[in-house]
Amino acid sequence: MDHLVAPDIAALLDGERDVLTRLAALLDRTGADPDAVDRLHEIIDRLDQLFLVVVVGEFNAGKSTVLNALFGEKLMEEGPIPTTAKITILRHGEEPMERQLSEYLVERRHPADLLRHLHLVDTPGTNSIIRQHQTITERFIPRSDLVLFVTSFDRPLAESERQFLEFIREAWGRRLVFVLNKADQARTEDHLTQVVEHIKSGCRDLMGFEPTVFPVSAEQAYAAKTAEKESVQNALWRESRFAPLEQFITETLTGPERLALKLNAPLDAAAKRLDALRTRLDARRDVLAQDEANLAEVQDRLDAARETLENGVQRHLTEVDNLLLQMERRGVQFLNDSIRVSKLNLLRDKDRFKEEFQRQVLRDTDRQIEDQVTEAVDHLFEQALVLWQRTLREFTERLHTTADGAGGDRKEFLYNRADVFNTVMREAERKIQTHDLREEARRILENAANAADTLQAASIGAAGLGVLSGVIALTTALDAVGGFGLVTAGVVGAAGLTVLPRQRRKAIQEFEDHIETLRGDMKQALGAQFSREVDTSLAKLEETVDPYRRLVDEERTTLETATAEHDALRESIDRLREQVHEAVGTPDLEE
Ligand SMILES: Nc1nc2c(ncn2[C@@H]2O[C@H](COP(=O)(O)OP(=O)(O)OP(=O)(O)O)[C@@H](O)[C@H]2O)c(=O)[nH]1
Numbered sequence: 001m002d003h004l005v006a007p008d009i010a011a012l013l014d015g016e017r018d019v020l021t022r023l024a025a026l027l028d029r030t031g032a033d034p035d036a037v038d039r040l041h042e043i044i045d046r047l048d049q050l051f052l053v054v055v056v057g058e059f060n061a062g063k064s065t066v067l068n069a070l071f072g073e074k075l076m077e078e079g080p081i082p083t084t085a086k087i088t089i090l091r092h093g094e095e096p097m098e099r100q101l102s103e104y105l106v107e108r109r110h111p112a113d114l115l116r117h118l119h120l121v122d123t124p125g126t127n128s129i130i131r132q133h134q135t136i137t138e139r140f141i142p143r144s145d146l147v148l149f150v151t152s153f154d155r156p157l158a159e160s161e162r163q164f165l166e167f168i169r170e171a172w173g174r175r176l177v178f179v180l181n182k183a184d185q186a187r188t189e190d191h192l193t194q195v196v197e198h199i200k201s202g203c204r205d206l207m208g209f210e211p212t213v214f215p216v217s218a219e220q221a222y223a224a225k226t227a228e229k230e231s232v233q234n235a236l237w238r239e240s241r242f243a244p245l246e247q248f249i250t251e252t253l254t255g256p257e258r259l260a261l262k263l264n265a266p267l268d269a270a271a272k273r274l275d276a277l278r279t280r281l282d283a284r285r286d287v288l289a290q291d292e293a294n295l296a297e298v299q300d301r302l303d304a305a306r307e308t309l310e311n312g313v314q315r316h317l318t319e320v321d322n323l324l325l326q327m328e329r330r331g332v333q334f335l336n337d338s339i340r341v342s343k344l345n346l347l348r349d350k351d352r353f354k355e356e357f358q359r360q361v362l363r364d365t366d367r368q369i370e371d372q373v374t375e376a377v378d379h380l381f382e383q384a385l386v387l388w389q390r391t392l393r394e395f396t397e398r399l400h401t402t403a404d405g406a407g408g409d410r411k412e413f414l415y416n417r418a419d420v421f422n423t424v425m426r427e428a429e430r431k432i433q434t435h436d437l438r439e440e441a442r443r444i445l446e447n448a449a450n451a452a453d454t455l456q457a458a459s460i461g462a463a464g465l466g467v468l469s470g471v472i473a474l475t476t477a478l479d480a481v482g483g484f485g486l487v488t489a490g491v492v493g494a495a496g497l498t499v500l501p502r503q504r505r506k507a508i509q510e511f512e513d514h515i516e517t518l519r520g521d522m523k524q525a526l527g528a529q530f531s532r533e534v535d536t537s538l539a540k541l542e543e544t545v546d547p548y549r550r551l552v553d554e555e556r557t558t559l560e561t562a563t564a565e566h567d568a569l570r571e572s573i574d575r576l577r578e579q580v581h582e583a584v585g586t587p588d589l590e591e
């Protein structure tokens, strides 16, 4: 483009190329619509090409006729049905010729001087039943530098046009001027003025600015240019009101204004895409905040779960202690009843004494303790599962509720999260259900027994008998009995009889002391074991949330990086806009 070779302009174009390239990369990284990214690349490709004016509008509005009137030649096919099916780019060429550039793109060369300064583009009409026409045209909008929006007198600013305008202006920031065609259909001047005002106020409400509107009759303008008689030409030309539009295209758009438009167009597009990105990032940040709240909630639940689980276990540990207390009571009773002169036979028979002790005192206390521990383990896992299921169910429900209310990208995003969480939930259940409770209980008992054995180092050579309660209780009992030397027959004589009450008291005392120690040891060892068990269960549950946590961490990083890049791009655009303004001014197409 002739004007664009100046070095400062070239530098501005480089700046724009850089911004657009960075933006395209950012959009790509943040999962934007790939079509939008393609459109940005097309803008980049066109940066240093000739000014591009695209004529758009609904089918039958008269776009092709406007172009034909401009050239005074039937370059484009006209017709009362959806007619133009391809984008046609009019470019300068000494010899008229036509070639197909791609499936929906035709290039037509024409020697008109105007085309040395700009490219004009005819497009398929929107809002026809041929949906493809609209798609073809929409795809082409972003790379335009200026849009001529042709609407017709018989249906100015229809609802479908409103949507298309939003796309042109809000999605891509294209600048536009209106051509109100078929002005010849207005019965009075007043009618025409009303329609022009209608378009202006409609635009003000819709897009916040009053556009330039050219009311014309393209048909009359064409007829004027092709009429034989000069008088007819002049009359028709005046009636067509085509002159201001022609002047705008051939003078304004070939003057300095064109450069201002040309340099601002890519910045406008970039700013709009950045706005859209911002909206998406904001939405994702909302979701992230929810995710973070959800994770915090899960953590709170786990903390609360710890208390519930520990309380549950505690009940069983108290029961174990009760069993030992009952055994103690029976033991005291037994020793009290047995260490008497009347029971000398029993005292002399070590085996029988042991047997009686076992029958009356120990009974099946060891089995009962084991049952309690198994129940505690059972309870622990059951509780953990219930708590976890509840937490996850609530969580998933919340995700789905949010996702149902959300649209587009965000919906998909939330469903992805719900999926991750469903996987987490299944995994948690699987982990919990595959626990072998008996096995777990035995492990706890063994560990507790080992701990208790170490504490009770004095309780002699009884290791290896296996079950904790049996080992310790029996050892204690034997120790208590053996401790005062009644077990050998020889010792018991006349002297022995006198000391019997004292020895009874001593035996009971020692037995009570042993049981006391045993209770303390049991409490400590089992308590420690269960506490560890609770930790492990909670850690396992926490682990199952890890994929989700990682997802949230990743998303946080992505959003932080994208936001920083967004802000940097915004600054670059603002800076470039100032530089463009200083170099070539700012286009003003509004009234
Ligand atoms: N009364 C009147 N009719 C016009 C005028 N301009 C065009 N027409 C008629 O409107 C119809 C559509 O004109 P086109 O130029 O083919 O319209 P288009 O916008 O290019 O339509 P598509 O290519 O289908 O999108 C034709 O029948 C034209 O003759 C005008 O100024 N006044």
Ligand SMILES: [Mg+2]
Binding pocket: 063, 064, 065, 076, 077, 078, 083, 084, 122, 123, 124, 125
């Ligand atoms: Mg057409």
